[in-house]
Amino acid sequence: MALAARTVGATGLGANFFDLPESVLRSRRNSKWNAYGPDILPAFVAEMDFAVAEPIQDAIRRAVAAGDYGYPQYKGGKAEPRVAEAFVARMERRFGWKTDPSLVQVVADLVQGTFAPLLAFSEPGDGVILQVPAYPPFHEAIATTKRELTPLTMRDAGTRHVFDVTELDDRIGPRTRILILCNPQNPTGRVFDHAELSALARLAIERDLIVVADEIHSDLVYDGRKHIPFATLGPEIAARTVTITSATKSFNIPGLRCGVMHFGTPELRQRFANTIPARLLGGCSGLGIDATVAAWTSCDQWLDAVVAHLPAARDRVLEVLRAELPEVRCHAPEGTYLAWLDFRELHLEVPAFQFFHDHARVALSPGENFQPGCAQFARLNFATSMPILDRILGRMVDAAKKRT
Ligand SMILES: Cc1ncc(COP(=O)(O)O)c(C=O)c1O
Known part of the structure; x- marks a missing residue:
């Protein structure tokens, strides 16, 4: 107290x-x-x-005061690129990660951002590696799209949970297509260090995997630790990584439904778009957009x-x-x-x-x-x-x- x-x-x-x-x-x-x-x-x-932080409240109050609930379009263009721009500026400022607004797809929620890459980059029956225990919708995404779970155990090593990619040697096959990485990890709270992420990066390159990197908790790391965006591990990794994140966890606005998927290259984004049209992903509300931009720029x-x-x-x-x-x-x-x-x-x-x-x-x-x-x-x-x-x-x- x-x-x-x-x-x-x-x-x-x-x-x-x-x-x-x-x-x-x-x-x-x-x-x-x-x-x-x-x-x-x-x-x-x-x-x-x-x-909730005052700049977010102010952004919402402004919209409410104006009864401003139409299809969001701001002077000078569509509203969703504002989210992409705020994301790009924030990633550079906080993590030194250079991203590109043209490689950002704004989505309403990040569970959608997990399902969609599974559908785009794999077929029913293909393998998906997931660190377990895992956030339940990851299991749901694998099961309901009829992909095969390849678990990577988060083992209790006495003071923290760790994983060992060699555990997968016998279980990865030609049909293993995707690695879902959650960093920081829900539920163990691990913030993976460079060596751990590099082991996953090597695996992804050797086995030609697409990586869905859920970094929604990346603002909430403690004791002087630094979050390392997976896509910063090198161009070869960026080219196979879809990073998903939002302001919803760190700024406590999950009901406002707004997040981003960032594709490491235009080719990756195009491969995704060939299967999942942007229209299928819906759009965010103006309130979600305003709140996310306020969170990422002013809070x-x-x-x-x-x-x-x-x-x-x-x-x-x-x-x-x-x-x-x-x-x-x-x-x-x-x-x-x-x-x-x-x-x-x-x-x-x-x-x-x-x-x-x-x-x-x-x-x-x-x-x-x-x-x-x-x-x-x-x-x-x-x-x-x-x-x-x-x-x-x-x-x-x-x-x-x-x-x-
Ligand atoms: C790891 C992880 N990913 C995604 C989500 C979903 O976030 P949202 O519903 O804001 O898109 C959560 C929510 O708890 C989460 O912990």
């Missing part, structure tokens, strides 16, 4: 920035606070419980405050679990606001999600949605105020202790 208040004060962003009361949060019409009953504390879907102070707060919340999770429930394994996420919890040592009789839902009145994300067989794991979203986080953790500790 004290820490949250200090951080807020330093940025001049307003007293309630991190500490929105539960009544305000419950009055929001979002998935996080409405999917479960009124006595459940939600820690599942990747939304943050913080007030760094807000983001800095969030990136200062989240590791403190993460450390609170680790501190409480280590002191009160040492049987629960959790490695400090290096990025994201998601913690991957291993409850196997609690020997629960039901899936961990069910146990904490029923006995703690806390809703986590069920582990089995991220990887079959992981029902004794769950993902916890710690992007909330310290008081609410403490109640979530307190309830979980009480429920687990009562049982043991």
Whole structure:
């Protein structure tokens, strides 16, 4: 609590920035606070419980004040290139990554941005490599398009999760076409380093893979780490990489539906367009466009405050679990606001999600949605105020202790 208040004060962003009361949060019409009953504390879907940055609010207010809800077209041209330009400027400023607005396809959401490359660059029955556990829509994209999952295990190496591409040697074949990379990784919170990304890059080149690099969490990395966009690993990699990202996670605007796909070369973009016409991808609303441009151009102070707060919340999770429930394994996420919890040592009789839902009145994300067989794991979203986080953790500790 004290820490949250200090951080807020330093940025001049307003007293309630991190500490929105539960009544305000419950009055929001979002998935996080409405999917479960009124006595459940939600820690599942990747939304943050913080007030949205003022420049985003101002952009939305301007549109609302003008009743400005037509097909978006700004003076001097279509609206969507504004998103592409904001993306290009931001990638250069933050990561030194030179991108090209003509290689950007603006999309309404990033799950669409995963399905579409699978359809464009592979056929039913082709193999798709995915690090597991994985964000559930990646599994869904592979299964519903009838591609074959080739899992690459994120192994618990004691202090963090790691992977070893040689595990794939016997399992990659001529029909393996795509690697879905999620960096920072959801749900383990890993921020992959240069050596890890290079191993994946070598694999992609040797096996002639297209890489879908989901970098939606790239603003949320901690402890001095730096996010490395996969496409910056070299021209050969850029030529086979579709990067997907948006402002929705970092700036907490997922309901506004706007994101980008960036193709490493015009040839890659053309190959994609040959199968997936841009029209099929729909368009974004003016509100989504305005909010994304505001987020990417004018909200760094807000983001800095969030990136200062989240590791403190993460450390609170680790501190409480280590002191009160040492049987629960959790490695400090290096990025994201998601913690991957291993409850196997609690020997629960039901899936961990069910146990904490029923006995703690806390809703986590069920582990089995991220990887079959992981029902004794769950993902916890710690992007909330310290008081609410403490109640979530307190309830979980009480429920687990009562049982043991
Ligand atoms: C790794 C990852 N990709 C994509 C998404 C979807 O984002 P959106 O719905 O804003 O497009 C999420 C949302 O949590 C995510 O964690």
